Amino acid sequence: MNFYIVGKQQSTINYLRDIIERDFNNTIVGTTSDPQEAFYDVMRLSVDIMFIDLNLNRKNGIELIQQIQQNHHYPHFILLSSQPTDEEITKAYENGIDFLIRKPINKAEAKSIVKMAAQNIKMSNRIIKVLDLVSGAETNANTIIVSNKTKKKENSYAILRFLGINGGV
Known part of the structure; x- marks a missing residue:
């Protein structure tokens, strides 16, 4: 990170x-x-x-x-x-x-928070990849369309809430 x-x-x-x-x-x-x-x-x-x-x-x-x-x-x-x-x-x-x-x-406390933040990022990135696969969107690991980033982030948080994972919200 x-x-x-x-x-x-x-x-x-x-x-x-x-x-x-x-x-x-x-x-x-x-x-x-x-x-x-x-x-x-x-x-x-x-x-x-x-x-x-x-x-x-x-x-x-x-x-x-x-x-x-x-x-x-x-x-x-x-x-x-x-x-x-x-x-x-x-x-x-x-x-x-x-x-x-x-x-x-x-x-x-700082160590714990850094670890949680890093885990949240990794989990969000995995969920974004799953959403891309499910939606059929073509992705490039080196390219993120900024206009879609906020939407993907919101979708990721919705999935985390559904799964009962509160750290990403």
Whole structure:
């Protein structure tokens, strides 16, 4: 899995980098404290999972998530926050985060969430392949039609709900 970390503090970025690279043999494709740099990086890089701090300079994490999604990029989002309000939590989930990790970061919790997010992606990809086979659509492993990605994601979540798997929803 390819990860990108947007954190306000370098110590948080380093801590997450250590968890991701050592324990899960994944790749960090970028890190920054600048939300605009993160946006440009995500537009050009292959990012599966993004860690985003809620409180960034010049923009909050939810605004960054909205900006990324408005440009038809849909990585999985894990939000980081010290003391989020109930309103911020609700808004974050409404805007597509998969998980919220409260700071200070608990290493065991972060490892578990990274593992669940990766499993959700793998399961969603399998379901998308099944849907493609069932629908008779021709697929190319290197090509994803962005306009269909949202629909496929919704169908995948519907199947996961039907199967009683709550982690993907």
